[in-house]
Amino acid sequence: MSTPPLRKDAARNRHRIVEIARRYVDDGRPLQLNDVARTASIGVATVYRHFSTPEALLEAVALPAIEKLVRRAEHALTEPDPWMALRDFLAAAIETLLTDPAVPPVFAAATDSLEHTGDLKRRLATAFTELLTRAHAAGVIDSSVTEADMTPLMCGIAYAANVHSALDPTERATHGLRYLNLLLTGLHRP
Amino acid sequence: MSTPPLRKDAARNRHRIVEIARRYVDDGRPLQLNDVARTASIGVATVYRHFSTPEALLEAVALPAIEKLVRRAEHALTEPDPWMALRDFLAAAIETLLTDPAVPPVFAAATDSLEHTGDLKRRLATAFTELLTRAHAAGVIDSSVTEADMTPLMCGIAYAANVHSALDPTERATHGLRYLNLLLTGLHRP
DNA sequence: GCCCTAAGTGGATGAGTCATCCGTTTTAAC
């Protein structure tokens, strides 16, 4: 699992592949490695060497957004009000899920099947568990809800907002936040 | 859209195809028409003639479950308490979505892209709108929630329950109902 | 019961996608 630093040309190619893949994801085109390779004017084998499956490539595309979300979660731990901290973080999570189409599949996948984002997801889980624990301790949230429920629930909300409308991203985000509020109303113990 | 009655052999084949497809869906195998044809010992062309796409075949597989759900919705309209009627129907819907893997994709698809279940989905929407209207009139539910929100939300809950666990169906159904209750707590105005 | 035709059948086939293998090129350490 060490990282023998990449050769210059390899790094350049890897970068370019992710960049092209990002466009595919944003446009909603299926992420086919052969196709990405052609678009990038890079040999198929090179793409396959860097990313053995479309999922692995998608992970790399989603990486920055997930990193940002992890920082956000760790920052939320500094917010004194446990309910606000939890709510604001969840809103940010929904926004990320709906803004970046690369993210939801990565979260829906089993953590241990991920090559690049497994650690990040674990960090996120840790921070989030802490947020939840505080909320539980403060008695502001339904006591039966665990961290293991929340990831699926967030994915579910994002899914719902996407099913609902092939509309523009902004509108989808609005719906997602509305759905989150419905759920939070159900969870909140004032 | 008329139905010139099917020849006996054609009916037999069609039946057999759906039957085999049902097994694929239950086992979670991908529904590939060529593959289904081989398993059914039926020519590929025959399968394609009856069902031009995997989605169409899936619709046929899901049909009975959806019919049952529609009857259930129309029956719910006879329940005097608007909140109970809505809640019980939604629980039935979640159970259907989680019990029969053929159903969720059909609900997630746009109604007008469906050949076989479009009418049923419209009937369901009508009955459900009525259930919601009553609940609104009785003031027992958040007034901002519309029928157009509920289908996605139900799909979202089913999705969440499925992401959560590659566990056995019973357990998934339990989670789904729990998630539904969380949502309903958020929607209920006592 | 026999014939005729419309309806139905099946599998060979070409188009398209996927992922590997291996001969060639590039990098960077010495």
Place this chain on the structure above:
DNA sequence: GTTAAAACGGATGACTCATCCACTTAGGGC
């Protein structure tokens, strides 16, 4: 400048998909 390791790329065979058309079968009219 030399050399070994690392990276490259595209030709290729395995596989999936869906169509076409020559053949078979059902069942109504006589």
